[in-house]
Amino acid sequence: MSALIRLDKVGVTYPVHGHASKVVLSELDLQIERGEFVAVCGQTGCGKSTMLRLILGAERPTEGRVLIEGEELPRPDRHRGYVPQKYSLFPDKTVIDNITFGPEMEEFSIFGRLTPKFFRRRAELRETAHGLMKQMGLDAPDAHKYPDQLSGGMQQRVAIAQALVMRPKILLMDEAFSALDPATRSGMQRLLRTLWAESGTTILFVTHNLNEAIYLGTRVVVLGPGQGIVSDFRVPSDCRAESGYPRREELERMVRMVEEAGEPQLAGSLS
Numbered sequence: 001m002s003a004l005i006r007l008d009k010v011g012v013t014y015p016v017h018g019h020a021s022k023v024v025l026s027e028l029d030l031q032i033e034r035g036e037f038v039a040v041c042g043q044t045g046c047g048k049s050t051m052l053r054l055i056l057g058a059e060r061p062t063e064g065r066v067l068i069e070g071e072e073l074p075r076p077d078r079h080r081g082y083v084p085q086k087y088s089l090f091p092d093k094t095v096i097d098n099i100t101f102g103p104e105m106e107e108f109s110i111f112g113r114l115t116p117k118f119f120r121r122r123a124e125l126r127e128t129a130h131g132l133m134k135q136m137g138l139d140a141p142d143a144h145k146y147p148d149q150l151s152g153g154m155q156q157r158v159a160i161a162q163a164l165v166m167r168p169k170i171l172l173m174d175e176a177f178s179a180l181d182p183a184t185r186s187g188m189q190r191l192l193r194t195l196w197a198e199s200g201t202t203i204l205f206v207t208h209n210l211n212e213a214i215y216l217g218t219r220v221v222v223l224g225p226g227q228g229i230v231s232d233f234r235v236p237s238d239c240r241a242e243s244g245y246p247r248r249e250e251l252e253r254m255v256r257m258v259e260e261a262g263e264p265q266l267a268g269s270l271s
């Protein structure tokens with residue numbers, strides 16, 4: 001069976017007005033199997049968001065191929081959920097409508113939204129959305145609030161629920177927790193690991209925080225600026241204590257591996 005995601009000698013070059021073009025990714029090979037949780041690290045500008053957009057199908061590579069289950073899929077679809085680096089909710093829709101908007105748009109044309117089938121499906125989607133909200137620690141009355149009535153952490157949860165409501169095979173998250181305070185962040189990390197373990201979804205999660213990468217990931221991939229992958233290692237499952245966190249000595253060993261791979265600035269993000 002082919003890998004779930006395969007990047008085959010992928011290159012991305014952007015034309016830059018008045019300058020030579022900018023090479024962001026070059027000769028990038030990466031294979032991701034079903035059920036992996038891949039944390040992607042690397043310094044700013046090295047192409048992490050670009051790589052996620054390629055896998056989403058929102059961008060095409062200049063060179064090479066991006067294959068999902070062996071196929072090139074040039075457009076986003078319901079099998080790939082995405083929480084962008086700068087997520088934004090629809091300000092004029094309530095929480096519940098924000099969550100159900102994607103599938104409603106995808107499944108029904110504007111005229112189809114006047115049929116009994118639509119109302120049945122809407123009820124189903126709302127039930128799913130309420131279930132997701134509960135799982136994510138959002139209270140039932142929050143469903144009818146608007147985004148500007150929510151804290152940043154709550155908005156973040158809604159953005160994640162929006163991506164999850166389609167039950168995607170692949171979930172792409174770009175620095176999804178970077179704006180959260182430490183307590184909310186560690187709650188969201190636990191929640192995401194639980195959701196991953198329960199759903200079997202394959203996750204790619206971009207983060208600048210190595211501690212977070214090693215806690216969340218079954219694998220940590222580090223991109224270097226203009227160098228492609230400088231480090232790719234598996235986080236052994238037996239290094240985790242009961243809390244799910246890797247034991248201190250294992251964590252330190254993995255940090256040293258990343259440092260040796262030439263990314264010392266990442267180690268500074270360890271608490």
Ligand SMILES: Nc1ncnc2c1ncn2[C@@H]1O[C@H](COP(=O)(O)OP(=O)(O)OP(=O)(O)O)[C@@H](O)[C@H]1O
Pocket residue numbers: 014015022024042043044045046047048049050051085
């Ligand atoms: N549409 C575009 N046109 C031109 N250059 C672009 C475009 N998108 C990204 N870039 C450039 O490509 C490089 C990689 O961008 P990307 O957003 O993938 O980096 P990143 O690793 O996600 O960085 P960060 O950690 O800051 O989010 C950057 O130098 C950026 O300026």
Ligand SMILES: [Mg+2]
Pocket residue numbers: 048049050085174
């Ligand atoms: Mg980015």
